[in-house]
Amino acid sequence: MTAGPNASGPAPTRTPVDQPSASFAVQPNLVDYRQVYSEFSWDHARQALSGLPDGRGVNIAHETVDRHAAGPLAGHDALRFVRTDGTAHAFSYAELAEQTGRFASVLQRLGIERADRVFSLCGRIPELVVAAFGTLKNGSVFCPMFSGFDPEQGRQRLKLGSGRALVTTRALYRETVAPVRSELPELVQVLLIDADGDPDPGTVDLVALMREAPPYGDIVAMQSEDMAMLHFTSGTTGPAKGVVHVHEAVASLYVAGLYALDLHQDDVYWSTADPGWVSGNSHGVITPLVHGATVLMVEGEPDAERTYSVLADQRVTVWYTTPSVLRMLMAAGPALAAAHDLRALRHVASGGEPHDAEVLAWTQETFGRPVHDTWRQTETGGIMLANFPGSPIRPGALGRPMPGVQAAVLVTDADGRFVLDDAGDVILVTEPDALGELAFRAGWPSMFRGYLRDDARYRRRFVGGWYLTGDLVRRDADGYYWFIGRGADPAEPAPGRGGSGRAPSATR
Known part of the structure; x- marks a missing residue:
C-alpha cells in the first residue's frame, strides 16, 4: 500500500537483459541470487577475513594490506599508479605494508595517537593510500577530503572533525589550508608530500620523515566498533556532516566486492570515483585490496582518449565508474573506442544515478558487457543495491538488495x-x-x-x-x-x- x-x-x-553465467570468461561469484541471499550470514562472511593475529581484534589495514603481505600475495601488485604521461609505478603488497608501517611510525613520532583524526587533502596519488592505511595501523581515524575544496570548505571539515594532522601537497596547503590555519588550533601537524627538503613554515617534510622512520611494529589492536574513518557529506543542501564508520565496515566492503563488483585476486581494478569521497575511498581502494586485487590509482581527470588508453594499456578487468564518465565516452564516438583493445574488461559497474536502456546498449556494444547499476549513500558506507553479474539486468533499475x-x-x-x-x-x-x-x-x-x-x-x-x-x-x-x-x-x-x-x- x-x-x-x-x-x-x-x-x-x-x-530484462539476460547474462547467462556460461558466457562469462570468469565464473561470477554470484550465480543463483535467491539461494545466496537466503543462505547468507554475516558470521560466515567474517570468516573470510583473518582478524588481527592472536585474536587481538580487527583493523582494516590488516585485512587490506598486511595479511596479504604476509602470504602468497606478498609480491603481487597491490597498487599501480598511472601518471598523466601513461607511465606507471607499482607497489607490491609487501612494499605497501612497509610504506604504511613507516607512515604509522611517523605519526607515532609526531605524537598522533589512537583515535586522533588524520585528514588527507590530495588528488589520486599513492601517498593518499599510504596515509590511509598507515593512519589505521596507528589506531588513528582517517578522514579524506576532496582536493577541490575551497578554504572555507576545508576549514569546516577540519574544525568539525578536530583534525590533528593533515597530509597534503604544497600547492593545496597554500591554496586551501594556509589561509585558515589560524582558525584551526587543533591542527598540530601538516605533512607535505612534496616539500623537497624545504617545507613551508608550520609544516613538515613527509618524505624525509618516512626515510628516517623505523619499522612500526604490531598494528594497533582495534575492536569492531572503534572508529576507523570519518567521511563527509557534500554539503550541497546544508553544512557538511561528519559520517562515522568503524573497522567492522570491512565485512560489508568484502561482500560488496565479492558479489556486486565480482572481484577475484587476479583482477586489475579501477574506480574513477575521487578518493576524497566515501565511494572512492571505500570501494575505490579498500574493497579491491581486501580481495587481493590490483588497484589502479590514475592521476588527474582523464578525458575520453586517456580513459580508453588506461583501460586498454593496463588491461583493466573490473571498472567501477560513474554515469558522467560513460556519457563522456559515448559523446566521443565509436571510432575512439574501436581504436583500443578492451577485451580484458569483463565487468563494468556504475553508481550515482540509474542508467537508461540507451546507455546499457552502448556499453554492451562498446565493451561487450552491459553496465551494472549500484546504489549507496555516504551513510550506508557501501553498496546496498546492485544489478549483479550473472543475473538479469533491468535497464534503469537500481538493482536488488545485497546479500545480508x-x-x-x-x-x-x-x-x-x-x-x-x-x-x-x-x-x-x-x-x-x-x-x-x-x-x-x-x-x-x-x-x-x-x-x-x-x-x-x-x-x-x-x-x-x-x-x-x-x-x-x-x-x-x-x-x-x-x-x-x-x-x-x-x-x-x-x-x-x-x-x-x-x-x-x-x-x-
Missing part, C-alpha cells in the same frame, strides 16, 4: 514522509510497483554509527529499526528497486515524526 499524490503511475520497464541487506519500501504521505499506523509503527509497502521511501533494516556492518556531534540528527535517520534513505522508489514484482526521486529529508524534524530515539546496533 502507499499514500500521496504520486502513488499511482506507470510501472517501471521490466524488460534487508530492504523495504515504506508508505509515505503527500510530502514524501513515512506514515505511521495507530500503534506508531511504519507501514511497509507489500504490493509491487507502489511508491514509497526506500529503507534498510539497521545492522549491516558498514552502517554509519553516527553524525559527528549531532546525535539527534542520527536518531532521526532511523524509525522502528529501519534506516531512512530519503529516496522515493518502487519495487517491482521481481524485487528490483527503481529510483523515482527524493522525498523529504529524513534527518530534518517534522511534526509527528522522529527517529527511534536510540542508535541501532550492528548485526553481530
Whole structure:
C-alpha cells in the first residue's frame, strides 16, 4: 500500500537483459541470487577475513594490506599508479605494508595517537593510500577530503572533525589550508608530500620523515566498533556532516566486492570515483585490496582518449565508474573506442544515478558487457543495491538488495514522509510497483554509527529499526528497486515524526 499524490503511475520497464553465467570468461561469484541471499550470514562472511593475529581484534589495514603481505600475495601488485604521461609505478603488497608501517611510525613520532583524526587533502596519488592505511595501523581515524575544496570548505571539515594532522601537497596547503590555519588550533601537524627538503613554515617534510622512520611494529589492536574513518557529506543542501564508520565496515566492503563488483585476486581494478569521497575511498581502494586485487590509482581527470588508453594499456578487468564518465565516452564516438583493445574488461559497474536502456546498449556494444547499476549513500558506507553479474539486468533499475541487506519500501504521505499506523509503527509497502521511501533494516556492518556531534540528527535517520534513505522508489514484482526521486529529508524534524530515539546496533 502507499499514500500521496504520486502513488499511482506507470510501472517501471521490466524488460530484462539476460547474462547467462556460461558466457562469462570468469565464473561470477554470484550465480543463483535467491539461494545466496537466503543462505547468507554475516558470521560466515567474517570468516573470510583473518582478524588481527592472536585474536587481538580487527583493523582494516590488516585485512587490506598486511595479511596479504604476509602470504602468497606478498609480491603481487597491490597498487599501480598511472601518471598523466601513461607511465606507471607499482607497489607490491609487501612494499605497501612497509610504506604504511613507516607512515604509522611517523605519526607515532609526531605524537598522533589512537583515535586522533588524520585528514588527507590530495588528488589520486599513492601517498593518499599510504596515509590511509598507515593512519589505521596507528589506531588513528582517517578522514579524506576532496582536493577541490575551497578554504572555507576545508576549514569546516577540519574544525568539525578536530583534525590533528593533515597530509597534503604544497600547492593545496597554500591554496586551501594556509589561509585558515589560524582558525584551526587543533591542527598540530601538516605533512607535505612534496616539500623537497624545504617545507613551508608550520609544516613538515613527509618524505624525509618516512626515510628516517623505523619499522612500526604490531598494528594497533582495534575492536569492531572503534572508529576507523570519518567521511563527509557534500554539503550541497546544508553544512557538511561528519559520517562515522568503524573497522567492522570491512565485512560489508568484502561482500560488496565479492558479489556486486565480482572481484577475484587476479583482477586489475579501477574506480574513477575521487578518493576524497566515501565511494572512492571505500570501494575505490579498500574493497579491491581486501580481495587481493590490483588497484589502479590514475592521476588527474582523464578525458575520453586517456580513459580508453588506461583501460586498454593496463588491461583493466573490473571498472567501477560513474554515469558522467560513460556519457563522456559515448559523446566521443565509436571510432575512439574501436581504436583500443578492451577485451580484458569483463565487468563494468556504475553508481550515482540509474542508467537508461540507451546507455546499457552502448556499453554492451562498446565493451561487450552491459553496465551494472549500484546504489549507496555516504551513510550506508557501501553498496546496498546492485544489478549483479550473472543475473538479469533491468535497464534503469537500481538493482536488488545485497546479500545480508534487508530492504523495504515504506508508505509515505503527500510530502514524501513515512506514515505511521495507530500503534506508531511504519507501514511497509507489500504490493509491487507502489511508491514509497526506500529503507534498510539497521545492522549491516558498514552502517554509519553516527553524525559527528549531532546525535539527534542520527536518531532521526532511523524509525522502528529501519534506516531512512530519503529516496522515493518502487519495487517491482521481481524485487528490483527503481529510483523515482527524493522525498523529504529524513534527518530534518517534522511534526509527528522522529527517529527511534536510540542508535541501532550492528548485526553481530
